[in-house]
Amino acid sequence: MAASTRKRYLLIGNGASGTYAAETIRKTDTEGEITLLTNEPYPLYNRVALPPFLRDEAKREKVFLRTPEQHAQKGIKLLVDTPITVLNTEARVATGADGQEFPYDRLLIATGGRPNPLPAPGATPDVQGIYNFQYWDDATAIRERINTARHAVVVGGSYIAYELAEAYRHHGLAVTWLIRGPRFLRRVLDEDGGALVDDIARAVGVDIIYGGEVAEVHSREGQVCGVTTTTGQHLSCDTIGVGLGVKMNVDFLEGTPITVRNGIVTNEYLETNVPDVFAAGDVAEFFDVSIGLHNQMGTWNNSVSHGRISGANMLGERKFYNDVPMYSTGLFDSRIRVMGLTPENVPDLESWEHLDAPNRNYQRLFFKDGRLVGGCLIGDVRMQTRIIQMIQTRQVIPEPDRENLLAA
Ligand SMILES: Cc1cc2nc3c(=O)[nH]c(=O)nc-3n(C[C@H](O)[C@H](O)[C@H](O)COP(=O)(O)OP(=O)(O)OC[C@H]3O[C@@H](n4cnc5c(N)ncnc54)[C@H](O)[C@@H]3O)c2cc1C
Numbered sequence: 001m002a003a004s005t006r007k008r009y010l011l012i013g014n015g016a017s018g019t020y021a022a023e024t025i026r027k028t029d030t031e032g033e034i035t036l037l038t039n040e041p042y043p044l045y046n047r048v049a050l051p052p053f054l055r056d057e058a059k060r061e062k063v064f065l066r067t068p069e070q071h072a073q074k075g076i077k078l079l080v081d082t083p084i085t086v087l088n089t090e091a092r093v094a095t096g097a098d099g100q101e102f103p104y105d106r107l108l109i110a111t112g113g114r115p116n117p118l119p120a121p122g123a124t125p126d127v128q129g130i131y132n133f134q135y136w137d138d139a140t141a142i143r144e145r146i147n148t149a150r151h152a153v154v155v156g157g158s159y160i161a162y163e164l165a166e167a168y169r170h171h172g173l174a175v176t177w178l179i180r181g182p183r184f185l186r187r188v189l190d191e192d193g194g195a196l197v198d199d200i201a202r203a204v205g206v207d208i209i210y211g212g213e214v215a216e217v218h219s220r221e222g223q224v225c226g227v228t229t230t231t232g233q234h235l236s237c238d239t240i241g242v243g244l245g246v247k248m249n250v251d252f253l254e255g256t257p258i259t260v261r262n263g264i265v266t267n268e269y270l271e272t273n274v275p276d277v278f279a280a281g282d283v284a285e286f287f288d289v290s291i292g293l294h295n296q297m298g299t300w301n302n303s304v305s306h307g308r309i310s311g312a313n314m315l316g317e318r319k320f321y322n323d324v325p326m327y328s329t330g331l332f333d334s335r336i337r338v339m340g341l342t343p344e345n346v347p348d349l350e351s352w353e354h355l356d357a358p359n360r361n362y363q364r365l366f367f368k369d370g371r372l373v374g375g376c377l378i379g380d381v382r383m384q385t386r387i388i389q390m391i392q393t394r395q396v397i398p399e400p401d402r403e404n405l406l407a408a
Contacts, residue, residue, distance in 0.1 A: 006031050007031075008035070009106050010037070010103075011037065012094060012108065013110035013249075014043065015110060016300060016303035017108075019036065019044040020307025021306075021314065022034050022311065024311025037094075037096075037102070038078075042080060043067060043078060048300045063136065082096050083096060084252050087107075089258065107277045108311075109258075109283060110279070110306075112281055112283055113249060113282050114249055115132035115134045115246050116132075117244075118214060121215075122216050127224050129238055130224055130239070131145070131241055133163065134246070145239050146168065150173060150174065152165075152173045152174070152237060152238075153177075154168065154176070155177075156178075156243030157181045159185075161179070161243030164243060175207065176208075177207065177209070180212065181210070182194065184198075185376075187344050188338055188344060193353065196362050199360070209233065214228075214229060214240075224239065246282070258274050259273045261285055270313060278310045280306035291368060291373065325340065326338070326340075339388055340373050341366060350368070360378070362377070367397070370399070371391075371394050372387070372391055
């Protein structure tokens, strides 16, 4: 009897990357066995829609993007509550926490990151009211707490902390925002940009303390009731929102020959150094052809593209990522767009900035080797399409013309 040519595709992680990869594979390989695993209890939902959910601007139906039935109709086997704890790339088998084995011919690791907990004395798991903000379960718990909370402390200097501050303010809570650095997005914005965000936040009633962290969390009868900061202030609060970055979910790769640095290292085709093992999305430290360097991102559109590309390459195609990622969100009653590369990904980029303080508009452009590679806009974001087009053309812009692109 001829050996079966039916391929077994295993995808660990059912976020945007894993799910889009599975669907891309199915479009071409109608026979293959596709198994999509997650340690969460849900099919794909949109993390970008979690902040609107907190503000009551998106209902559950808008947040969830797939149902188990849709996966079943496509012949994609979705296994929820299935954490993978061991990988053996020689035997080509992944093993779940319950010992179940998943053999594969092609493997995608699309496990993203998990949020760092608040590293302060007193912030123990038995104290109620302290939240990270990454999962659907976090969102529902935070939303419920908002119903009874009056004063929130938010910790962190990046997008997740902002989203929490915004949600709490939206519901009328008093908000104190602790930013360890000198400003919000300290590498993306310069001092002027940071001052503008400070202005925008204070105008809606958010109090910000820079250069401070939580030194200790205080609780009463198992409920959080305040924090002491490293700057010596005591703040009463009944909830704490934590946005202190993520740790990549790569623990199960220990002992495998897969190269891991900040993320799982891949080439431009999202292949790891181990044959038939791919990585995609937030967890992938991929070779970015647009800069000729390895790069790692944390945006939804990047994860969707990575999913489609890795799916295609698992089928034997040779596609690579060449999009311009964009992080697009509100900024209290303003808005922010961060496109392409910034000093978050590549240090030492040349930058030009322009602040229009009366109109609360800010622009910052990043160049590498004379080419526009990234930008940040606050307020008036109409320039975003032009910036993206210019990044894509990869044209060298003579030095005298670089500053002229601002406010043009
Ligand atoms: C609140 C919030 C707001 C955001 N807002 C924006 C925005 O406005 N714009 C933007 O561009 N991006 C935004 N992002 C970022 C964006 O959502 C992510 O970049 C994207 O969802 C990452 O997708 P992914 O597929 O790489 O990983 P993930 O979505 O993280 O999916 C990975 C999945 O794998 C699971 N997993 C991990 N380890 C294992 C294991 N060992 N076994 C089985 N399963 C495992 C995880 O639990 C998870 O379900 C936001 C993120 C959050 C949390």
